[in-house]
Every structure is written in C-alpha cells, then in structure tokens.
Amino acid sequence: MATGSAGGTVSIKEVAAQAGVSPGTVSNVLNRPHKVAAETRSRVEQVIRELGFVRHGSASTLRAGQSRTIGLSVIDIGNPFFTDVAAGVEDVASELGYAVILGSSSGDRVKEERNLRVFAEQRVRGLLITPSDEDPGRLDVIRDRGISVVLVDHPAHSPDQCSVAVNDITGGWTAARHLLDGGATRLAYVTGPLTIRQCIERMNGARQALAAAGLDPATALSAVEMPAMNAKAGQRAAETLIASGRLPEAIFCANDLLALGLLRGLLQAGVRVPDDVAIIGYDDIDFAAASAVSLSSIRQPTFKLGRIATELLLDECDNPGSHAHQQIMFQPELIARESTRHA
Amino acid sequence: MATGSAGGTVSIKEVAAQAGVSPGTVSNVLNRPHKVAAETRSRVEQVIRELGFVRHGSASTLRAGQSRTIGLSVIDIGNPFFTDVAAGVEDVASELGYAVILGSSSGDRVKEERNLRVFAEQRVRGLLITPSDEDPGRLDVIRDRGISVVLVDHPAHSPDQCSVAVNDITGGWTAARHLLDGGATRLAYVTGPLTIRQCIERMNGARQALAAAGLDPATALSAVEMPAMNAKAGQRAAETLIASGRLPEAIFCANDLLALGLLRGLLQAGVRVPDDVAIIGYDDIDFAAASAVSLSSIRQPTFKLGRIATELLLDECDNPGSHAHQQIMFQPELIARESTRHA
C-alpha cells in the first residue's frame, strides 16, 4: 500500500514540505537518523513512504563527493570463473546497498580502456579489476581520481594496494606434478595469450615441476598458444596438435574452457583420454565434473575471491584511516578425475 | 602522454579557465561539438587532454535529467544462459558508452526488490529485466519514475512495452515431440519452481505434444519440481527419481543445468543414457555438447536476445516520439545429440 503514484519524481523538498520540516532534516532522517528526534523522524518516514520518495543517487553523489557504486572489470563474463567471482561481488555489494557496474573487456585493450573511462565518469566508489595485462599506467584514469582499486586474481606488485589472488605458480606446479605422477614425460601446455599473467605463471610453475623432476622444461613442455581462452580455441588446439603428427602424453590447459574444447576435439578425432593422452584443466568450473571424460582440474576459491575482494574494497573506502592494505594469496587445490586416471 | 597527474579532480570550470572560454562552451564541445567554432573546439579539446578531464557523470545526470546507465536484472548470473544474455547487453551498451548495472536476484524476491530500488536511486536510463514471477506491481518503483523497461525472455502482456522472448510452448512441444519420436511414452519433467513462467510454459508445450500424440498428459508426464535450477538440483532430482523405483523412459529438463546434474546423477547410479533413459535439456549452453553423454537440447538465441533487448531499450529512450513498442518472439531450435539417440 501507500505507493506514491504521483507520476513524476518526488524530491526531498516535497517530502520536507509535506512533513512540515526543512529539507536538511529529511536528509538527516535518511543519513543520520539518530540526530533526529524520534517523533519527527517517524513523521518524515511516513511521508517518504506515502509519497514513494526515492533518493536521487546522482544528486547525492555530486554533493557528497562519493557514490554508492563499484566497478567490476573482468576479462570474459562468459567464463564461469569470472561469473562465480561476479556472483561473490554482487552478493556483498547488494547486501550493503552498493550498485555494481559491470565491464567485460573480452581481452580487448580498447574495450577495457573504454570501460575504465565509464567507471571514471560514474565516479565509482572503488574498482575491482582483473587486469588483462601488466601495463601499470592503465589504471591512471582511475587512480588519479582517488578511486580505490583492488586487484582480483592478480597479486599487487606494491604494498600500497589490496589484491586477492590464487597462487598460479603453485597451481601450475601441482598440475604438472600430477601429470608426471601419471607417468608422462612429454607434456604440452595449451594456453591463452602469453601476455596474460595467469598463463605465464601457470606455465612457469609447470616448468619448475619438470625441472625438479630432472627433466628439461625446454623440451619436455611444448606450449600451444591460442588467441582466446574459450572452448572453441581449445577445439582448435586439438586440431593443431593432431595435425602436428605427434601427440604429447599429457596436456595441461590454462583453463577449463580450453580443456573442455580440447577434450571434445581429441575425442572426436578418436584419441582416447586418458589412455592415449591425459588432460588437466584449471579453475574447476562446475562443468568440469560433468564432461564426457570428467576433467581433472585445479580448483580455485572463486566465489570467495569475489566476496573478499569486495569486502576489502569497501573497507578501504569506508575506513581510509584504519584500513591496512592486504595482499591475499590463496592456494589452489588439485581435483583429480578421470581425464588423468593412471593406467 | 599528457595525462593530468594533477592529483585531485579537474572540473569543467578549470578547463574553461585554462582554455580561455566559458564553462558553457566546454559543455558544448562535449555535447554539441558542431555548435562550436573549429578553432575554439580544438583548443578546448587540447586542454581537456592535457588536464585529464573526465566529465562528472552524476553532475551531468542531475542537470540533464537522464543518465547513461542501464540496469540489468537477471535471475541467476551463474547460469550460462543469463551470462550469454548479459554478454550481448554489455556489448551493445559499452559500444554506445552506456554503463550496465548488474543485479542478480537468485530468485529471491527481497533481493530483486532491493536491486530495483538501487536502479531507481541510480535513475537508470532504462531497465532490462527477466522477471522472476508474474507480479505486475513489482516494477512500479521503476515505472513511476518514467524509466523504460524491456522484458527479457518474457513476453509482454500489454502492447505498451517492449519485450524479447523465445517461444517456450513451442520449445516444450519440440522437446516432448522429440522424446516421443524416440519411442518413449512415459515421460518425466524435471523443473524449477512452477511459479517461473518459463517452467510452466515448457511443461504446457510438452503436454500439448503428448495430447496431440493421443496420450493423456496427466499420466504420461510426471513433474519433478525442484527449488533451484542448477546442476546440484538436477543431481538431487536423479536421486529422487531413482528412489521412486520406477524410472521414466525419457526425461525433459527445464534447463541444461538441471539436465547436466541429472545426467551425472543417473550415470553415477549406473543408469545408461540414452539406452535406459533419454534426456533432453533446454538452452543449449556451451557445455551441453561436451558432457559425458552429449546433451540434446533446445537452443535459444541467447546473445541475440541480449543485444536486441538493449537496442530496443536504447531506441525507446532516445526516440520516445517515434519509438514503436515491439514484442519480439523468437523460435527455439532442436539440437539432437547422444542423450536422445534412438535405438
């Protein structure tokens, strides 16, 4: 009941007039209820309900100098990894009344920059970003405006900012170690662009594991670099590998999307998994367990990543004085399934 | 180069002063470049770059009375169906310089309402929403403020608004028809809450197909209603069906997530698919083709849904005079794979 169907938009002034108080008092009811006498407060609240008043966010942002929105810039919203992160972010933000502005760069530098500009225009309160490369100047548009930034799935290089990440070196190490344990000595690494930090570090981790096992990483691990990190690219990687004539004994994929595409490509070509080739992915997305041959993977605490990043960001925004920057690093976890079942 | 590292935030006034013009002229350079003499314009643009000026979106929104943001409210951002829609939306919006505010309701009425309020506060230019139920009053907070709404994956009931949907009756009909073609006569329908329109209509479509085939829908199709529509719920549905002692000959799932979970559950219990039970899902998400037994499904033009909905919305916003409301209805498409392979 009591929805103001007054057509147009009702401002704080009209509420004030109707309640017989000044606009300032209405503002106080909204933002510092304890400063208003109980009786006045309830009268104002009553009028607010009757008139269906909704605070004009832009006016509030303009005057107060800070907004109730945060920006979220991910690389690919089509990837369940980022979707899970986004769900975590949305969860916390919505709880606290923050709006989340979404930007997906698709790995496109121009698009990422355009998104950052939109965030800057909106004067987002803070920004959560999984940077698509190492360019440190990229975020200047944002930082120049004093907007806090938390890096997601990317460790901060300096101690003056927060970050939430998962150790990709360990992850790569674990994956390769697992393949070695299965008896493989000739490995391939199917990856996205090697400009992406995650791709490089997972590879480096794998190399370290090979070296530690007494193998020469240069010959024991051949990289297949694809321009994208989705299932389609994985399928094309399968074609490439098959066309090359000599399949490796085991394949480590930089993410599950690549792995699922690769798996499909190989199975279609009559390659048996894991008998002919073992495969391990990365991220442990929900669908990894349901694939044709269930996919071994490296699990990351995705939802948590989003939640904690958002909590850190909002803490930094709300308590600039007491906030201590944190660089949180989670450890990934091996999930062994059929695709790497040892003989 | 030429990034204004002037720390704080630079306003249109400072640009004006620096360029020796009035703030109004700077505004014109920004919004109506053709009204400004070429020489003046380039001088102002030069200063804008030098100072690293970025328009304050809130001030602009406040004064102009309209924002450059749109709201997107979906039911479950974790579902690839909505993710694909979101990708389409983001694509168009970002191209046109609009920011997308994301809200995921998780089917929770309270959360949806909270999100709508946030959209209202932000004075979004327009709203794209997949309503989680039929409640017509839900959107009043939005419509009272004159914000355009386009329904996504939901046909509009009245001709005074736009909608983009896919025919769920046809989809249900097609799915059931396909199962009947495989020789099944005892079917089950694994679905989410039957308060969700899509779930009901797909069921009704299936029933019509049964009736048309001379079967009694009441006995030939038993519904298994789950509280959620994700893989976990699908797996639990498998347990339910197995516990019931008598498996149907074929199962139609209201979406692919349910189907994938169900498939996994059945396979783990030793049920052979499609030999013992055929399964068909809905949405044809990317992962349907890669599952243990590749999943037959009903494909919807998801990305397109998002793109077109956004185009309609922005057309409605930008040309309120000439805009003609459209209720667009796509037809779904059967994708037959192994999970319904006929004997």
Next chain:
DNA sequence: CGTCAGCAGAAAAACGTTTTAATGGCCTTG
C-alpha cells in the same frame, strides 16, 4: 549607409542533494 539575420560565445539559473553555520528553546548550574 542602415538594418537585420545569423553565429559564436558568455552569463546565469537550475538540477536534488549534503553539510556547515546559525537559531531558538529548554535545561542545568552557579
């Protein structure tokens, strides 16, 4: 040569809030 149209730009008001300083009433205290 005078008038008028057209154009570039300036000045100022306005958008809806928040916030600071000011006001008046009431209670406490000496």
Next chain:
DNA sequence: CAAGGCCATTAAAACGTTTTTCTGCTGACG
C-alpha cells in the same frame, strides 16, 4: 534569577554540469 550549554532544527551555500537567454559581432542585403 541569570548565564551558559545542549539539543533539534533551519537556512543557505555548495557540488559540477547543462541549458536557456542574452550579448556582441560579422556580413549580407536593400
């Protein structure tokens, strides 16, 4: 009883744009 302090509230300025109205100026035309 007077002075001071506290409290709830008000008045008014400010945030950074956009937009409308207005002012000079230039050039064209009769």
